[in-house]
Amino acid sequence: MKKQSIFLTAVMMLIASVAWAQFTDQGNFLFGSTIGFSTADSKISLESSTGMNESENPVSTQFNIAPRVGYFLLQDFSLGIGLDYTLNTIREPNEDKRDDSNLLFGPYARYYFQVGNNTAFFAEANFGYGTSSDNQTIGEGRERISSNIFAVGAGPGITIISSGGVGLEAMFKYNYSRSEFDTESGGVKTTTTTKTSQFAISLGISVYIENIKRAGG
DSSP states (O other), X not given: OHHHHHHHHHHHHHHHHHHHHHHHOTTOEEXXXXXXXXXXXXXXXXXXXXXXEEEEOOOEEEEEEEEEEEEEEETTEEEEEEEEEEEEEEOOTTSOOEEEEEEEEEEEEEEEEEOSSSEEEEEEEEEEEEEEEEEEEETTEEEEEEEEEEEEEEEEEEEEEOTTSEEXXXXXXXXXXXXXXXXXXXXXXXXXXXXXXEEEEEEEEEEEEETTEETTO
């Protein structure tokens, strides 16, 4: 009886492994998107011929949406391209609410660690490059400035996949971004650099595609 129980357990574990493999097998595709909310701290550095000046921005509230498409180069390892749009809402002392936005495009990589028949942890890292639209104080006024921005992010997550190949996921991630632009006022050239650190929690949905059909279908 004990040997039968051990055999049955081994068979169930094998079935679980096979069931998971069909979703993240080499050659499969992954389509999905995440939506997240977070807070961020940013630091602005102004460098000119008169010297260096740094200031801290108030903590901002961020909304983020990130669609993506990936391909499994290896079992449990996917590499792909993602689009990342972030909207920041900032309230400054004695000023009205203002909004800044970032639009990034770049590669991402993800590796899965199976923990159950339909559940897995994963680690993800991404790099993005694009444009940032920000309100900045120039001289005595405030102008809306567009600048180039690059960002990197990494963090763990968990996904639960249905038998139909649809996964629900949650992810905790650290993001860092840096943007820079030059201005000139009164003959003084100023380089403005904005650095932002962010911890984000996001929820998402993904569809796993196998041979041009939904994995597991």
